[in-house]
Amino acid sequence: MELSALLTSAGINIGLCLLLFSLYSILRKQPSNKDVYFGRSLAQMQSRRHDPHWFDRFVPSPSWIVKAWELPEEEILAIGGLDAVVFVRTLVFSIRIFSISSIVCMALVLPLNYFGKEMQHKEIPSESLEVFTTQNVKEGSRWLWAHTLALYVISCSACILLYFENKSIIEMRLSHISGSSQNPCYFAVLVRGIPQSSEESYSDLLKRFFMKNYPSRYLSHQMVYQCGKIQKLMKTAGKMYDMFSNHSSQQVCAPCGFCGGRSNAFSILPNEPEVIEKGKIDLNTTNLRGGGKESAAAFVFFKTRYAAASVAQALQSSNPMLWVTELAPEPRDVYWSNLCIPYRQFWMRKIATTVATTVLLLFFLLPVALVQGLANLEKLGQMFPFLKGVLEKKLMNELVTGYLPPVVLVLFLYMVPPLMILFSTVEGSISRSRRKKAACCKVLYFTIWNVFFVNLIYGTVITKLDGFPSLKDLFNGKLLNGNLPTNLADRAVPALVKFFITYVLTSGWTSLACELVQLYGLFCNFVYKSIFKKKHGPFDGGWTFPFHTEVPKVLLFGLIGFAFSVLAPLILPLLLIYFSLAYLVYRNQILNVYLFEYDSGGRYWPIIHNTTVFSLLLGQIIAVGLFILKESSICLGFTSLLIACTVLFNEYCRRRFHPVFNRIAAQVLIEMDQQDDQSRRDVIYQQLHSSYCQLEWITCDSCKSRFSGNSGEEGCKQGLFWPLLLMLLP
Structure with a gap:
């Protein structure tokens, strides 16, 4: 895939984002849409906005950005409770760590990848994306120390930031418990x-x-x-x-x-x-x-x-x-x-939902195979010769490889969260927050496995086999012969950077714009009021925040960033833009749209912490495969030490912070009892x-x-x- 195909995808998604952002700033001013965009508490709209001919209602304005930016954390805590604060703090952590990663990797690693081999470079738009990855670094290069240094900076920064976030959120949780003593x-x-x-x-x-x-x-x-x-x-x-x-x-x-x-x-x-x-x-x-x-x-x-x-x-x-x-x-x-x-039924229900989730995982191999077929047009042309003429056109080639694969995958993923909510309900969750938390974990595991790992496996297999792999091929030795980290570093991750970059643009940037506009709510509101002639839409009063869809999405992009940080640094600035936009969009949605009928007391944070550490370890393991492939024993030794330190850090946090989320300390309860008259x-x-x-x-x-x-x-x-x-x- 050439860089021009990436620019085509970026141009399409940037255009969609600008269009949807402008559309939102107009639609939110219309009195008929107040149920959609101000569901949490219907805002007191100025009288001039009720005039259908008032010019200001039809002019895009960035006022919502200013309000979202200035929203203090104390107000978020008052509106959405500790769960909303934890979600926003996750975005803040992501902005900080990927700002550091972008500066280090773009300044230090990317130039070394680009000039890693002696070759005649083309103009930048005509360059292949593989030139900007570690695939372009020759074996035994003495510049691999830069990759190790960047990995150390990213890992140490992430651990330090995680430690202070753990400490801060624990203090907020204890304050939350003490402040609700009469609950x-x-x-x-x-x-x-x-x-x-x-x-x-x-x-x-x-x-x-x-x-x-x-x-x-x-x-x-x-x-x-x-x-x-x-x-x-x-x-x-x-x-x-x-x-x-x-x-x-x-x-x-x-x-x-x-x-x-x-x-x-x-x-x-x-x-x-x-x-x-x-x-x-x-x-x-x-x-x-x-x-x-x-x-x-x-x-x-x-x-x-x-x-x-x-x-x-x-x-x-x-x-x-x-x-x-x-x-x-x-x-x-x-x-x-x-x-x-x-x-006595709970263990049987747990087994039944586990089997159902496994069946869904296997079923989802088919859409992933389709997506990877669209991303590898040469293999697709071999399988379907009648498409060769169409796919040889440059514009069609760039559109299919640069934009269509992530769109297809995102459309298939929309069916997953409702099913996981159903499975969590069948399991027998006794609270609404526990049900949504269980669904969040299922969606997270499902998304990471199918979007990341299965795409890596299929992408590697399609380049090695003469067609699409069968289920038999998927589980035998033909797929990733030899060392798994080496195969990931050699073929899978660098070769699939084009897919994951376009996935960030489509499922990241454009989905945030769709979240802001609330296309589904807008459509239902139009049908109820214009066709059924009802005074109120179906979402009058708002709807609850979808933690089970948004938390896994944010964590998946974090995993992609940590896995690609050293191998393909070009993805880091795009992720930084995504998290910055998400910070503004979700703060606006918390302020205006979503209801928070219950509060689990920040119990999503252990999921976020564990997934972040797993993402760090995954990036380090892939780097081990890179250094084995590039025959750099010194870098391999330092990276192995880094993996051990990350595991020890996680074990410390698991013992020091995480028990507070599972149980309430007796000391806190006794103090609250003593304060009661x-x-x-x-x-x-x-x-x-x-x-x-x-x-x-x-x-x-x-x-x-x-x-x-x-x-x-x-x-x-x-x-x-x-x-x-x-x-x-x-």
Whole structure:
């Protein structure tokens, strides 16, 4: 691939980015799109923006860039919690490390690669990309020390930056825990695997068990009910309310009639049930047992935070599958439908999702083979002779090799995150944050394997075989005969630099522009308002931040950067531009678009740290293969020492920092317990049952809101909805 093909791809993607950025700065000013671009909190738009002929609404402006740049970290913490801060800090870390890498490698390594062999160079646009890689360095070159020095600078800088990021995020996590001392989740333990008894109910058995074993610490408990029946009742009540609202001459502010605003169509009957008092419902007096069957799970509340933590970490029974305890998630984070799953099913569900993920991995070999076929036109022409005439044209050649392969791969990758969310749900995650974190890990492993490693293997095989490899070829010795690091350094990584550079341009730059414009949300909003003539779009109120798609994407680009930093430095400035754009785009999205309904307390950081260290080690291992290939024993020895130091650094961080993300320190919990006075403790005790009341956290199918349990005038608890629901309960 010539440099001109890369410039063609860069030109196309830069043009798309400029077009989409300009389009965004115009579309965000249109009042009809406020649901799409200001979903988190609808901005107070100036009156002139409601004038359809106002000129300023149709002129691109960079004002959103200034607001995103000036957004302080404290406001990000207030908006999105610690998870949002961790994601932004990941981008900041990437900008810092790839700034250092770009300066060192572009100034030191790239010239040595370019002049590595005695040859007559062409004009720069006509040069092959392989000339700028280590493939152009001759064996035994005395200049390979520069590559080793650059590798040391990058690795040491990354470790130092990671250390300080670990330290800073740990401090923020401890502050987050201390600042939410009244959160009921610190007093609650989720108990699953309650044994079945023919003589007494789950509730009576659980109370007897904890009163016997923890008489001085046990406070009370709240059973979990099989929520299918309750959800059906909620849906029926919603339909009844819709039916009544449709006959009303006055429409409330939302289509379903539940979400805010005063309703003058109905009045509450004076003979309401006694459980409704001043817009508030005592759900403990509601006969939920008639509306749903008890499941073998419950929330058990304790008198102190330390007592709850010690019970959660203890093995309660000689049978580990009975009386399983763990600290409860936050009430807003609980994934209620999975709490009813019998605990003994979890290992079977884990196996089933692992098998399904493996099948998907094997299926994805076909799209990768197609992508590599497009990237290797000579082999493609041999396989399909009727395409030779078309592919010989220069413009078509540059378009197919420089732009089409990553586009095809990105389109296939769009199907992966929804499937991984489904697999994580089937596994039985008990919290929404844990479900999204599990999906994030699956998407990350899937992306790294298919986008990086399988592309490397296929790219190497296609150049060695006379056609596309079969699955049999993929797993036998024909693919990478000999030493794996040597093969990667010799053929795979330098030869595939063209594909990964175009992948950064397409899946990086252009996807950020699409993320900013929100093409899917814009299309749905147009359909709802223009075709269905609805007042509100489907995303009125915003949607949650997609950590399971964005975190793996950022980490994949980091892995590509570390793997190519020494071998093909030309990719580093492009990655630096990507991370800089991502920093602005995601800060804008956090400020305006996405909701953060729950906060895992920064638990994505260990995933980010481990992946970054893995990327560092991968780059160092590929460099080992390079130095073996180039017969440089001194550089090989220094790089082996660097690998050992990186492993030791990771082990230190794993022991020093990562346990804080898995458990809460007893010292912190005891200090919070000591700071409580009796009046504050009594207030928390009174809120425990209402906080974990299952009925209040079921999602309303009609208005997509959640019950907060704090006020009779909030969410779906307004008007006739709650009386209708209570009438439906047996």
